[in-house]
Amino acid sequence: MSVSFLISQAKSVQKVIDENSAEIEVLDQKIGDGDHIFNIQRGLKLVVELEDSIKDLPLAKALNMIAMKVLSGIGGSSGALFGTFFMTMAKSPDLDKDVDFNKACEMIISGIKAMKERGKADVGEKTMMDVLIPVSEKLNELKNESEFKSGLNEVIKIAEERMLSTKDMLATKGRASFLGERAKGHIDPGARSSQLIIDTICKSVINN
């Protein structure tokens, strides 16, 4: 993981999220209040715009700037959760040394753990954590493998399955939780956006 990797991933993710924005917006209007897609799009735009200010910075500083931008520029649950994710990654030890696959997995795992604590949400509650926690568990299995690319295909599969599994869940966290039975039958918009992000990044790593 490097600063240029982060910038190129942010650009790819931005493209995919923009392509799927109408779908996510509709999901959020069904069971939320419709702000999720705008928050995610605004956040990605702000991060992509950081390119010139962070491209020559050490990784820890760049991650910290991304964290602060996400935290102050997005708002809503997404801002707090993704801000927490990047802030935690920025605090990882030995970021001045080479960050290999193993180390990058550890950073992502610790970031997701911090999001789980911030949102006080676990698997089965119809939120983005339904995708992120199983992905984090799979990365934990994969991190020490030298042949990790085939493993990333499994990560993609897990993210998709878990995203789809939110459809029949009763929400117990987040704004959909106020709906009770009426939230059933709709995929959680946060789970969908998270799955798209994971899908994009994994595919890019596999193909490089």
Add this chain to the structure above:
Amino acid sequence: MKKFINNNDDFLKESLTGFGKAHSDIINVNLDPSFVSRKNKTKDGKVSLISGGGSGHEPMHGGFVGHGMLDAACPGFVFSAPTPDQMQAAAEHVDSGAGVLFIVKNYSGDIMNFQMGAEMYSGKNDSIVTNDDVAVEDSTFTTGRRGVAATVLVEKIVGSLAEHGGSLEECKKLGEKVNKNAGTMGVAFTSCTVPAAGKPTFDIGDDEMEFGVGIHGEPGRKREKIQASKTIVGNILEAILDNLKPEKNEKNLLFVNGMGGTPLTELYLVYEDACQILQSKGIQVTKSLVGNYCTSLEMQGASITLLKCDDEILKHWDSPVHTAAMRWGM
């Protein structure tokens, strides 16, 4: 979408700047990070009250900054929680040494961002979470009830106690009491349109209403055919009374709140219906508030809040207040 708008990116900034100019005798507006604060600095030793939330609920919360109510308000984007740096900057600006009490509506985004703001602020602080909406059940299976219109009452009543020298602990305790004594439920006739979305948040038929709607247009208990005002008001009150169970000799404040698109004429009619129904059940209405205080953009609809009042609550409700949206006694 038909709105007064120049471009979506500047929507909030332009509105806040106008708000600042229109009420320059009471408040200042700070941009980047955005917060509204009192024009006159909080007096030393007074607990500072800070609230905030997504924009689109005006006059909540910026309209409640001023003497006898809030010290600062942090507006987020439309229907999106504000960010931790706003809360931190507002706290640093207004804290006069007695600590800061954050008043937060029970929504996941607000809770998380206020928590982070509180962690980033080095001074003494505490927070209360409002959750007065009886439309959604409070059970271990949900995030709990939503914080809606009674937040206005909490801000007024705790604001008075802070003005009278109440400590951080006392302010928190009173705020929790007001929240516990209040119940709210709303109904929507039309949707609202978030400027960034450009189209209505939900579809609703000309003859339908969303019963138990949230303040962002989130679905409520059920979708029904529209009925006579008395029937709607009766159903809302039934849900509230089931929850609050006021005693016959208890005094109550009745608050009819407009969602933004319903004229005052109708809100007063709702108030009259509510008074008659409560009277028939032997429930006393001692204090009143009618108007658009906790809105949902241009949504047509209203919420009713009942607050059980003891002497302490009544005293702090009646005390002087001078804000952009609420003013009496001074």
